[in-house]
Amino acid sequence: MFEVSFDLLMILVGAAFVAGFVDSIAGGGGLITIPVLLLSGIPPVQALATNKVQGLFGAGTAALNYARAGHVDLRKQIGAAGLSFLGAVCGALLASSLPIDVIRLGLPVLLIAVALFFAFRPGLNDIDRSARITPLIFTATFVPFIGFYDGLLGPGTGAFFMLGFVSLAGYGILKATAHTKLLNFASNIGGVVGFVLVAKPLWMLGLAMGVAQIAGAYVGSTLATKVGAKLIKPVLVIASTALALKLISEWF
Template structure:
């Protein structure tokens, strides 16, 4: 699918299904971009346009999940609005940077971070079970870590929800369900800022993205209900699975798996 071409009905259906699955998974554990970005790239969408279109559908998915979390009282807006601003700012900077730098600079760093997240939740089964004493002060968390994760989301994206959730559990002592709920609002902030920058630059494919928006909203709505019903019992294994799945995708993309075997 070129930038100017109209996608076929079959391709639009594939994008819809991929977005719905991504919205469900992303709401629970993050990593929905692992599903949607490869589909867009396989459709021969240029990388920057694929990132931009992915932000369009991802923004609506995280918005749906965020509104549901707020409605159910899992997040207090007054407590998170400062973090929301810093996530916006970081994502805007990252999105500007990605249009001048190649995302491959993250090929070494991102798998290492994903491995850390996956091992943390796998080997520390009680992490996030109850609220604990914070290990990182609020000012550093708000003004440094949150904008850094937001910048990563603007620069590339997959795994952002997992990064925000891990930071909440491991560094701020939050229960896993609360950290996941907060992660959705912060992920929405970073998605929205990134989308705005991409849209101003004319990088969004609106027809393909619009179809994916419908799928994302449905998937995110279903996923946000599962967060409430399944809690940490469902979220933890999904985070571990998605982290290792993203690492496998990086290895496959770089031909490392073929080299090993």
Template sequence: MLDPLVLLALGIVGLLAGFVDAVAGGGGMLSVPALLSAGLPPIQALATNKMQSAIGTTIATYTYWRRGFVSLKALLPSVAVTYAGSLLGAFTVKQVDTSVLDLIVPIALICIAIYFLFAPNLSDADRAARLPFPTLVPLLGFCVGFYDGVFGPGTGSFFTIGFVLLFGLGITRAAGNTKLLNLVSNLAALTIFITSGDVVWPAVFAMAVGQIMGGYIGAHAGIRFGAKLIRPLVVVISIAMAIKLLVWP
């Protein structure tokens, strides 16, 4: 049984993580260490983090969608494929050695940070797509969803860079579409975690209150300030995740 003060602290962390997740992704860098510090074993911490994060991401996704920044109809095929990819990744991770990702993922995140930092034309305006959206976004969803099921860190950054670089979306629309597919990917992992009994529900309920507020505030901040907020936060979060993975894998 978690102490009430610990639950209060987790609620505050949930608010901060929800805000970060809604804008740029990467809130797990705050919430997972907090859950581990509260005494949860690693598997329970990861499962509980997925559950509480899904709540905040749902709020953020709904907010972006209400403001017209989520292409829901166009993404429906990708939703199913992303779910399948993440579920397959969650099953695959038990069969393969993923240690090579400890080096590859930080390098990829640093490359994303460099692109968002120095690319001259990144804005909220859509540009010409390099690849056809309807046919190849499902492939993006499957690949990143599979990665999320296998490993996880940086999933939001990989979705965002895909939408911006390959499909020409403005940064705010990219963030909105990212939220939907990231939510679907999390739900696939939760299918396994919940049935295995790994989710610590008191911690989820405490953090959910903060996640709802953080997801709502973060989504509105992302919509209001657009690329001026999302772009630097993606850079900071990507570099921070890369350092975390390299120094504390």
């Protein structure tokens, strides 16, 4: 049985706080927590499962905080959240049988593309624009697809949801960020359900890190609500680029 010393627990809790802060603004919290969990000696599948447990709390806290600020109506997202959940369950269950290595090779390219999109596309701010597809099509196709990816791998899920809301649904950056969180919360739940069937999360560690996630997500989402695109855009670009570089470094 894996045992966690007090010093290691403090490191993991600190990482969870930072991850909650970053994830509540731009996604990519797994960039911080997954490597720390793996470096602590937890087996890979168990580390992924534990990461899903602690990530629930940050995404849930951010969703509630954005809703309280009036940037999202969570009740209108229940259907989309359900599809995100189902997609993630399927992804987690199929994680051991799909060619994940092929997906990982293309993931850095996608993340760099996301970073470039938000860094250089003119006119990206907190003002809504015309949607390219209807809300029904967006919910029925894009949402479960990204949920599936979250269950399968996970890193960058928040950034991919953001990209969809901005480029397809026409949302401003702050509104897109707010609408991402409940869907990410639901996909985390789906990932946990799927992983419970194939792995054993470290529940107490996940809960301890989850408390820190709550604090980090509250601070991050509060700042994002006050500052908007001026904070969200650079954090999203930095997080996406850093995750892409980390994945590329793993190839070597």
